[in-house]
Amino acid sequence: MGGRTFLTTLFFGKEAAARRREARDSRIRDLPDRKLMAEVWIPAFAAEGGRILWVGCRKYTQADYPALEASGAQVWTTDIDPEAAPYGHGERHRTGDVCEIDRVFPDMIFDAILCNGVLGYGVDAVEQQGRALEAMAAILKPGGRLLLGWNTDKIEDPLAANILAPWFEPVEFAGQSSRVRFDSVTHVYDSLKRR
Numbered sequence: 001m002g003g004r005t006f007l008t009t010l011f012f013g014k015e016a017a018a019r020r021r022e023a024r025d026s027r028i029r030d031l032p033d034r035k036l037m038a039e040v041w042i043p044a045f046a047a048e049g050g051r052i053l054w055v056g057c058r059k060y061t062q063a064d065y066p067a068l069e070a071s072g073a074q075v076w077t078t079d080i081d082p083e084a085a086p087y088g089h090g091e092r093h094r095t096g097d098v099c100e101i102d103r104v105f106p107d108m109i110f111d112a113i114l115c116n117g118v119l120g121y122g123v124d125a126v127e128q129q130g131r132a133l134e135a136m137a138a139i140l141k142p143g144g145r146l147l148l149g150w151n152t153d154k155i156e157d158p159l160a161a162n163i164l165a166p167w168f169e170p171v172e173f174a175g176q177s178s179r180v181r182f183d184s185v186t187h188v189y190d191s192l193k194r195r
Helices: 003-012 014-029 032-048 064-069 082-087 098-104 126-138
Strands: 051-055 074-079 093-095 110-116 140-151 168-170 179-181 187-194
Touching: 014 032, 032 064, 032 110, 032 140, 032 187, 051 064, 051 098, 064 074, 074 082, 074 098, 082 093, 098 126, 110 126, 126 140
Parallel strands: 051 074, 051 110, 074 093, 110 140
Antiparallel strands: 140 187, 168 187, 179 187
């Protein structure tokens, strides 16, 4: 249990802590980047189908997996935190480090990977990010899609740092440019294709 959650539970009880988490999750899903994810990216990935890996699980991402599977895609989830496992896909989840995701999924190749809010939230150093991108490339089929979500206030631009170039190239997808920025939040989406 995280420090803030523990203190809220200690002072206000489990029900108050649960209400705070629900309110936070609702605020997160109302952010413009999360709305774009729900309204544009997920339907587009669902329409393409195949095997999809969702990297980084939280309670507010749970509704995204069935939406991706609505058209026949098969979703797998992963998170480094074992306590996030309940927020992953109930039948297809593995705990592991995205920097070693090729070792977590040595037996699989994915058609698409959605990695949102991981770089800058534990995968901070450029070297770590490069290793994560290399590991994701190893389990993504050639021509497969990577949707990379990151925040300008957390990390340097991965394109400018030239850590994407060996494995990925920017591509438009779902009527969106290869890079989508938002005026009201620091979040950025990069739509990429595996070389």
